[in-house]
Amino acid sequence: MDREGAETYLRLLAEAAMRGSLMPAAEPGPPGTSRMMVVAHALTTVGALDPLVAEEILDDFRLAVSVRLLRSDPVQSPGQPVTAAQWISQGRAVPHRRPPAPRPPQDEPPEDDAVQSRPDRFVPVGLTVPFRAGVVSGELCLMSFAQTSSGARFIAAWEVSTPELESRLGRQHPGLIPFDLFTVTDDRGGRYQLDHTPGGDLEWPNEISLRPPPAEGIRWLDVAPPYRQPVRVDLRPPGGYGGAGSPPVRGVTGGSSPGGDAVQVSDIKLSPGEHLLVMLAERLLSWTPGFPHGGRPAGPPIGPWRAMAAGFGDIIAALEAADVLSPLSPVPARLATLCASLDLNGHGIAVPPTHDLPEPWLSLLAHYQRRKPDPAQMRDGYAALAASLPELDGIRLTLLGLQHTRGSSALHVLAQGQTPEPRPGPLDIDLSFPLSLWLRDSGGRWHAGRPDRCHRAGLESAIRLRLMPPLTRPADRVEVLAGGRSAEVRARLPLHWRYPS
Amino acid sequence: MTSVPNGPWYTPLPACEATVPCGQGRHVVRWEAGELRLPSHSDPEAELVLAALGGEKARCVEIAQTWRRHLADLTVLAIGPRSAADPVEVSWDDVDAAAQASQGGWGVPRHGAMKLASPPTAAIARAVSRRMQYQQEAGQASQRRLDMLSLLALGTGFQVRLSGHVIAAHAGRLDEPDEHGHSIVPALKAALAGRLAPVAEQWLGIDPDQVEVSLHRDGGWGSVGLTGRGEQRRLRVSLPVWWLARVWACGLALTGRHLVVGVERAGWPDAQVLALRAPGTEPVSLSAHASAGPPGTPDAPHWEI
Numbered sequence: 001m002d003r004e005g006a007e008t009y010l011r012l013l014a015e016a017a018m019r020g021s022l023m024p025a026a027e028p029g030p031p032g033t034s035r036m037m038v039v040a041h042a043l044t045t046v047g048a049l050d051p052l053v054a055e056e057i058l059d060d061f062r063l064a065v066s067v068r069l070l071r072s073d074p075v076q077s078p079g080q081p082v083t084a085a086q087w088i089s090q091g092r093a094v095p096h097r098r099p100p101a102p103r104p105p106q107d108e109p110p111e112d113d114a115v116q117s118r119p120d121r122f123v124p125v126g127l128t129v130p131f132r133a134g135v136v137s138g139e140l141c142l143m144s145f146a147q148t149s150s151g152a153r154f155i156a157a158w159e160v161s162t163p164e165l166e167s168r169l170g171r172q173h174p175g176l177i178p179f180d181l182f183t184v185t186d187d188r189g190g191r192y193q194l195d196h197t198p199g200g201d202l203e204w205p206n207e208i209s210l211r212p213p214p215a216e217g218i219r220w221l222d223v224a225p226p227y228r229q230p231v232r233v234d235l236r237p238p239g240g241y242g243g244a245g246s247p248p249v250r251g252v253t254g255g256s257s258p259g260g261d262a263v264q265v266s267d268i269k270l271s272p273g274e275h276l277l278v279m280l281a282e283r284l285l286s287w288t289p290g291f292p293h294g295g296r297p298a299g300p301p302i303g304p305w306r307a308m309a310a311g312f313g314d315i316i317a318a319l320e321a322a323d324v325l326s327p328l329s330p331v332p333a334r335l336a337t338l339c340a341s342l343d344l345n346g347h348g349i350a351v352p353p354t355h356d357l358p359e360p361w362l363s364l365l366a367h368y369q370r371r372k373p374d375p376a377q378m379r380d381g382y383a384a385l386a387a388s389l390p391e392l393d394g395i396r397l398t399l400l401g402l403q404h405t406r407g408s409s410a411l412h413v414l415a416q417g418q419t420p421e422p423r424p425g426p427l428d429i430d431l432s433f434p435l436s437l438w439l440r441d442s443g444g445r446w447h448a449g450r451p452d453r454c455h456r457a458g459l460e461s462a463i464r465l466r467l468m469p470p471l472t473r474p475a476d477r478v479e480v481l482a483g484g485r486s487a488e489v490r491a492r493l494p495l496h497w498r499y500p501s
Numbered sequence: 502m503t504s505v506p507n508g509p510w511y512t513p514l515p516a517c518e519a520t521v522p523c524g525q526g527r528h529v530v531r532w533e534a535g536e537l538r539l540p541s542h543s544d545p546e547a548e549l550v551l552a553a554l555g556g557e558k559a560r561c562v563e564i565a566q567t568w569r570r571h572l573a574d575l576t577v578l579a580i581g582p583r584s585a586a587d588p589v590e591v592s593w594d595d596v597d598a599a600a601q602a603s604q605g606g607w608g609v610p611r612h613g614a615m616k617l618a619s620p621p622t623a624a625i626a627r628a629v630s631r632r633m634q635y636q637q638e639a640g641q642a643s644q645r646r647l648d649m650l651s652l653l654a655l656g657t658g659f660q661v662r663l664s665g666h667v668i669a670a671h672a673g674r675l676d677e678p679d680e681h682g683h684s685i686v687p688a689l690k691a692a693l694a695g696r697l698a699p700v701a702e703q704w705l706g707i708d709p710d711q712v713e714v715s716l717h718r719d720g721g722w723g724s725v726g727l728t729g730r731g732e733q734r735r736l737r738v739s740l741p742v743w744w745l746a747r748v749w750a751c752g753l754a755l756t757g758r759h760l761v762v763g764v765e766r767a768g769w770p771d772a773q774v775l776a777l778r779a780p781g782t783e784p785v786s787l788s789a790h791a792s793a794g795p796p797g798t799p800d801a802p803h804w805e806i
Contacts, residue, residue, distance in 0.1 A: 004684050014691065
């Protein structure tokens with residue numbers, strides 16, 4: 001990795017922008033700022049450029065451009081004139097190259113050593129618990145149970161119905177979910193409380209914490225809705241502890257991985273630059289809207305996506321300058337094909353497009369180019385899952401449930417391990433999930449998993465991946481393809497769908 | 502006439518002056534032979550002592566302090582002018598307006614000291630500490646920008662000379678990281694590229710984006726070569742970072758349609774330079790003679806072969 005090359009590239013880009021060589025874009029701030037920010041974000045994401053240095057370069061660039069606008073002619077100048085007062089107050093309000101800020105506080109996992117050393121437990125559940133509390137009624141659909149060092153929780157879907165509030169709050173608003181009216185007991189008489197995950201997203205009621213965490217030997221939990229018989233959740237892994245369903249990963253109970261030839265691990269070797277480009281490509285693919293409006297295209301990507309695509313040529317050149325992307329890499333040509341297929345012009349990628357696209361990309365492009373909505377809508381339902389995949393780039397991924405609700409499909413996963421430092425920026429890259437995840441349904445169509453919600457606690461991230469496109473039929477078997485920089489895993493999983501009444 | 506072989510980088514530069522609003526009047530600030538002088542203030546050090554005791558600090562004295570603070574600041578190269586066609590015009594009214602704005606706050610509400618009804622918890626103490634740190638850093642950033650604006654307000658002659666000083670502060674220490682452990686080479690390479698590209702455009706009519714610059718770090722003057730045609734045309738230039746101070750800052754970069762790549766004998770108003778007539782040729786030794794800059798830019802020397 002050539003850090004000096006990376007910094008030099010960004011500084012030379014600033015010089016080119018200063019000369020007005022970069023196309024003035026319809027963007028706020030000095031012309032060229034968007035492209036510089038995109039390149040800076042790419043270089044910091046792959047670790048080739050210190051974020052503080054990147055910030056310093058961008059800040060100096062803004063100051064340099066805007067000080068020239070103090071006397072500018074608004075007709076001739078590409079940027080808006082500024083006043084001295086505006087100049088002095090723009091940019092960041094910190095001096096150059098201060099020491100790195102501490103990592104933003106996250107929900108700390110319990111510090112109890114006993115809890116920390118306890119093996120993780122992942123159990124598929126697949127039980128529906130109907131409930132009624134006053135005018136509120138519904139069903140709690142338990143997909144899986146997960147217990148790790150950061151606590152115990154159910155991954156669940158809810159169907160809540162209330163005539164008065166439904167139209168205003170939506171059927172899954174956590175405010176409607178009567179957590180406190182449920183009672184949970186174990187086989188030893190212990191009692192637990194259900195709650196919305198602390199620090200979790202109120203718009204994401206799929207992760208329900210269980211407090212206190214059950215002891216290691218607990219065999220089952222009874223989940224009882226108000227005034228109703230409990231539903232028993234068997235916490236023993238399928239096949240029993242150490243049995244046929246025992247995990248392939250040390251320190252995990254339950255969470256069986258599909259055995260035999262159901263899991264294939266292939267070594268791959270993506271450079272940091274290639275990995276970033278693949279992530280960008282998949283963000284683009286999974287963001288691109290479908291065609292739900294009477295068969296008409298929903299329109300090309302706009303706003304930041306178009307700006308991001310406009311920076312692809314610069315990003316690729318910068319990654320090459322930083323020596324994290326080989327000039328012989330096939331990935332830029334694939335990205336060029338993707339841009340051409342999605343009508344994203346002006347991407348600036350120097351290499352010609354290629355027909356050699358990964359199968360999942362082709363599948364998704366074919367979906368978009370079909371240009372008509374899928375005729376059938378899949379019924380709302382969920383499938384229990386608790387499958388731990390072999391470790392990828394130091395991250396252990398456990399699939400904890402698949403859900404389809406009102407035309408939208410989501411895969412719930414838990415990522416454990418050291419993930420990169422978050423790097424907010426224009427590229428919309430989620431480093432808390434630096435992996436590719438694709439799902440192929442039984443009809444052979446691929447669905448991209450796009451991180452949609454994330455709750456981070458210590459070295460764990462509970463993530464909801466929105467599937468693009470959504471499922472159209474309840475597949476009884478899916479293939480999951482998870483890819484990192486060093487390897488990819490293919491796992492075939494049987495599914496048993498359950499449907500709320 | 503001064504004529505010093507291997508003299509300081511600024512030897513081929515004449516003195517330059519600016520007038521600065523100071524107290525009730527306007528004072529001259531003068532740069533001469535690498536030093537900033539304040540003719541209207543006979544004892545700036547004594548004035549500083551008085552200011553420390555509560556007296557008002559003269560703006561001239563403040564500027565001299567600011568100048569010294571930024572003699573090795575690489576940001577000067579990122580913000581300062583790249584060529585004669587890139588004027589950075591800042592007035593003292595701009596500086597005053599900016600100073601007033603910076604006193605108005607940085608988006609951080611300025612309250613008095615917080616009164617606590619009970620002893621602060623650790624979390625509150627941390628929050629207060631973070632807030633104080635942020636305010637302190639914001640104040641430093643504000644001061645830094647105000648510094649920069651004041652230095653730019655001195656005019657083009659001072660801006661270019663300050664760039665020369667910054668280059669000179671770093672040119673002999675390319676392999677030494679800055680105080681934060683980062684390489685200084687990228688900033689210097691970008692400074693060279695940003696200033697050489699417009700010179701090359703003027704010299705050959707080449708698109709500045711087709712100029713590729715590298716830092717020459719071995720002995721000799723470097724290399725300049727032209728390759729390719731059309732959009733693939735590239736002018737590949739490798740020059741030592743000293744070129745920025747000894748040649749560019751002294752206004753010698755393009756002299757008599759030659760690209761000056763080195764100064765053999767520094768002097769004012771006569772110097773002996775090493776210059777290229779065209780890319781790919783060997784440099785020749787030429788005598789250059791300077792005259793005052795064109796009207797409006799008296800501080801920028803004009804050299805002729």
